[in-house]
Amino acid sequence: MNDALKNLTKEELLELLEIYAKNLIALDGTWFQSIEKNDDMDAAMHHDVEAWRRFSVSEGRRIKAFLGLDEHPGIEGLAKALSLRCQSAANVDEITVNGNELTYRIVDCRVQNARERKGMGFHPCKNVGVVEYAVFATAIDDRIVCECLSCFPNIVDSTCNCAWKFTLNA
Secondary structure (H helix, E strand, O other): OOHHHHOOOHHHHHHHHHHHHHHHHHHHHHHHHHHHHHOOHHHHHHHHHHHHHHHHHHHHHHHHHHHOOOOOOHHHHHHHHHOOOHHHHOOEEEEEEEOOEEEEEEEEOHHHHHHHHOOOOOOOOHHHHHHHHHHHHHHHOOOEEEEEEEEOOEOOOOOOOEEEEEEEOO
16 A cells, blocks of 8 residues: 555545545446447446456455455345445445345446436446346355346336345355
8 A cells, every 4th residue: 555545534535435436436337338339238238247247256255354254144244245345335325134134225326327417328237236246245155145126127116226135045
């Protein structure tokens, strides 16, 4: 770590963390839009799924290690880990735990907001999310399965951009 970061105050580090999270989402969007524009949506979606499949494993493992979670931290461990994902610092999300189930909702999504501002169609993120969230959950605890409750293009909950259910299969 460089001295510039070491000399920042806690408040400055928190602000920088949010900037980094927004930058990561912007980077993800710019490469996606480049493929979408030059090839087509199907090609962009293929590469998006594969990128998130690989990234979500790394992100999950790093957060799990950071939190010091054991091999099977269950739904409570997943709740802690989800709240520390890069996108959680940039989006407005909600986590609800009920026994062996967790519901994760993105209430305000930077990706969909940006596409709407640019007059683009919504990102059909369900297929990416199915992979991204399942892989992340498995990296935290391999007994957890993920199910999409609502995500574009299959929105059934108009109070959020997407909703996911995680269940611990003990």
